[in-house]
Amino acid sequence: MNVLVLNGPNLGRLGTREPAVYGTTTYSDLVTLCERAGEELGLSVEVRQTDHEGELLGWLHGAADAGTPVVLNAGAWTHTSVAVRDACAQLTAPLVEVHISNVHKREEFRHHSYISGVADGVVVGLGVRGYALALRWIAGRD
Numbered sequence: 044m045n046v047l048v049l050n051g052p053n054l055g056r057l058g059t060r061e062p063a064v065y066g067t068t069t070y071s072d073l074v075t076l077c078e079r080a081g082e083e084l085g086l087s088v089e090v091r092q093t094d095h096e097g098e099l100l101g102w103l104h105g106a107a108d109a110g111t112p113v114v115l116n117a118g119a120w121t122h123t124s125v126a127v128r129d130a131c132a133q134l135t136a137p138l139v140e141v142h143i144s145n146v147h148k149r150e151e152f153r154h155h156s157y158i159s160g161v162a163d164g165v166v167v168g169l170g171v172r173g174y175a176l177a178l179r180w181i182a183g184r185d
C-alpha cells in the first residue's frame with residue numbers, strides 16, 4: 044500500500060521554526076521518520092511539503108483518483124481553507140489529520156479545523172511522532 048504524507052506551509056522549516064512549539068526535528072528528519080515507519084509497517088510512504096495551496100490541491104486530487112490513503116498536516120490552511128477541505132472530501136481512502144502542536148492550547152484561531160470534519164481521525168499535539176501513529180493506524184496496527 045502506498046501512503047502519501049502531505050505537509051502544508053512553513054512545515055519545510057521544521058527544526059528552526061519556533062522550536063519551542065514544533066520541536067527541533069528538521070523536515071528532513073521528519074521525512075526519514077515517516078519513511079522508516081512505513082518500512083516497519085509494510086507501507087510505501089511518500090512525504091511531500093508545499094507552500095503553494097494549489098500544489099497541495101493537486102496532490103489531494105491525485106490521491107482521490109488513485110485511492111491513496113493520506114496523512115495530512117495542512118499547516119495554517121487547516122484553519123483557513125475550504126478549498127483544501129473540499130479536496131479532502133473527495134478522498135476515498137483513509138485520511139488522518141496530524142498536527143505537531145496541540146492547537147487547542149494555542150491561539151483561538153487555531154482551535155477550528157476545516158479538515159477534521161472530513162478526516163477519519165485526528166492526531167494533535169503529540170509532536171512528530173503523531174505522523175508515525177497515523178501511519179500505524181492506516182496500516183491497521185493501532
Ligand SMILES: O=C(O)[C@@H]1C=C(O)[C@@H](O)[C@H](O)C1
Binds near residue numbers: 121142143
Ligand atoms: O501543529 C502543527 O503541526 C500545525 C502547523 C502549522 O504550521 C500551524 O499553522 C498550525 O496551526 C499547527
